[in-house]
Amino acid sequence: MRLATVTSPGGTTAAIRRDGAWRALPAPDLSAFLRSHPVAGAAGLAGAELVDAVPVLPLPTPGKVVCCGLNYGDHIEETGREQPAYPTLFAKYADTLLGPDAAIELPAGVDADWEAELAVVVGATLRGATVEQARAGIGGYTVANDVSIRDWQRRTLQWFQGKAWDATTPLGPVVVTPDELDPEAGVDVICRVNGVERQRGNTKTLVFDSAALLSYVSTFTVLRPGDVVLTGTPGGVGMGMTPPTYLADGDVVETEIPGIGTLTNTVHLTR
Amino acid sequence: MRLATVTSPGGTTAAIRRDGAWRALPAPDLSAFLRSHPVAGAAGLAGAELVDAVPVLPLPTPGKVVCCGLNYGDHIEETGREQPAYPTLFAKYADTLLGPDAAIELPAGVDADWEAELAVVVGATLRGATVEQARAGIGGYTVANDVSIRDWQRRTLQWFQGKAWDATTPLGPVVVTPDELDPEAGVDVICRVNGVERQRGNTKTLVFDSAALLSYVSTFTVLRPGDVVLTGTPGGVGMGMTPPTYLADGDVVETEIPGIGTLTNTVHLTR
Structure with missing residues (x-):
């Protein structure tokens, strides 16, 4: 199944893709749908076909967005660090x-960098989940770009202030359920900037896969349907280039996972 | 004004202290009240007197809880770091x-440490706020203990997984508005473990005060009424002792800020 939040002339709604068209699900968006319905039941709830429907941010109100850094061997290498135990x-x-x-709006002068990532969407309440329980609790997968403000990320020991700028992490365009996509078997995670491929990793080289991450996080904090976990970025980010290269005004960032879709975001630097 | 969320035989409600008694405010808790009413209007909305009312977690559903580390000179010194620019x-x-x-429930074997802190409660929507705008947007102050799982905090470069264990950061007992408390002039922040004073700092020695923190955070992410910012802990944490000392089953942690109140939390280590 492919799930989304779509806008059409009739408004915004959670939706499911059926026979080449989007059909409404009974919730104002996919966050609300996942909080109130099991993913498995979505197909049976498909309503009217939506004309001129366009996917927007699929999950507008996750309770938690947890991110994993340093999870691909080649990216760990380009940051000069060792393979992690945790x-x-x-x-x-x-x-x-x-x-x-949507456009990525940032103030001029910041060192904005790209980080293409597979994002896992939680489909069940997970608390102290084993890896198997966590795997069964995966609601689906989507694409993210963990756009990072490197100068702020490096201001202190903690990355948070370079990672949590409002409206800078594109996500979508759709959520694909695990029966249609298997990142453990391997899917490519690709980033292009102005048409030039800068990143291409494969999820089979993740140090911690989706189920391992959900299980680990659920040890200390509960995960709920609609929460999102970003699995980390492969090698090829701008700060690893010689010289380091950051996003400029007008740059177009494409983030693609074949089998899910592509995010296309233009950078607007303002001042 | 002193605001809280209280439970009484009639249920749970937002409340305001008037003439030695708690009176109901028109919201199910203080998070909900702050989202729908300006703090300044609370006194005019005081309803019926509540009998046998007991303060519980004042802010059960903040959208954001942002924490500042390394913000008191003596604590920075005990961690061996330099005075920060950011x-x-x-x-x-x-x-x-x-x-x-409430009891702090944790699995046996973790290195749980205390961190008494002043917490700032946001009273207005702050986006790109100057320090003056941020100061005017402070809704009040309360007491927190940023209980930290040191072994998990140190597993990786990022502290998050040692700081975000469910139900481990006591907060309260009440929120005191800025007209009654001035942390810039200085209030003591005290932690006792089993009656022995382990921390006593004063907020006038904060590197970044409440308004500076709210202004800084609002540069990259919007703060909304009811959000909480923890301002950091003074010296005297368990990991700074010789040898390092962590919380044991049955320990009683008291966290006090005179003028606000005291948190009293017993540690339960389970398996």
Whole structure:
């Protein structure tokens, strides 16, 4: 199944893709749908076909957005660190998220960098979950770009202030359920800037896969349906280039996972 | 004014202290009240006197709980670091918070440490706020203990996984508005473990005061009424002792700010 939040002339609604068209689900958006319905029941709830429907930010109100850093071997290498024994975790907010085609607005002068990522959408309440329980609790997968403000990220020991800028993490365009996508078998995670491929990793090289991350996080904080976990970025970020290269006004960032879709976000630097 | 969320035989409600008694405010808790009413109007909304009312977690559903580390000179010294140019920030969740008299439940074997802190409660929507705007947007102050799981905090570069354990950060017992408390002039922040004073700092020695923190955070993410910012802990934490000393089963942690009140939390280590 492919799930989304879509806008159409009739308004915004949670939706499911059926036979080449979007059909309404009984909730104002996918966050609200996942909080009130099991993912597995979505197909049976498909309503009217929506004309001219366009996917927007699929999950506008997750309670938690947990991110994993340093989770691909090649990216760990480009940051000069060792293979980790534990996942490196930090938090973003629902406010940090951005639609799949929206502009990334930032003040001029910041060092904004790209980080293409697979995002896991939680489908069940997970508290102290084993890896198997966590795997069964995966609601689906989507695409994210953990756009990072490197100069703020490096101001202190904690990355949070470089990672939680409002409306800078594009997410979407759709959520694909695990029966249609298997990141453990391997899916590519790709980032292009102005059409030039800068990142291409594969999720089969993740140090901590989706189920391992959900299980680990659920040890200390409960995860609920609609929460999002970003699994980390492969090598090829701008700060790893020689010289380090950051996003400029007008740059177009495309973030793609074949089998899910592509985010296309233009950078607007303002002042 | 002193505001709280209280339970009484009639249920749970937002409340205001008037003439030695708690009176109901028109919201199910103080988070809900602050989202729908300006703090300044609370006195005019005081309803019926509540009999046998007991303060519980004042803010059960803040959208954001932002924490500042390394903000008192003596605590910075005990961690062996230099005075910071920027505040070190990390996030907790609403789920991380705990009532003022509730037990801190943790698995046996973790290195749980105390961190008494002044917490600022946001009273207005702050986005790109100057320090003056941020000061005017302070809704009040309360007491927190940023109980930290040191072994998890040190597992990776990012502290988050040692700081965001569900139901481990006691908060309360009441929120005192700025007309009654001036942390810039200085209030003591005290922690006792089993009656022995372990921390006593004064907020006039904060590197970044409440208004500076709210202004800084609002540069990158919007703060809304009821959000909470923890201002950091003074020296005297358990990991700074020789040898390092952590909380044991049955320990009683008292966290006090004169003029606000005292949190009293017993540690329960389970398996």
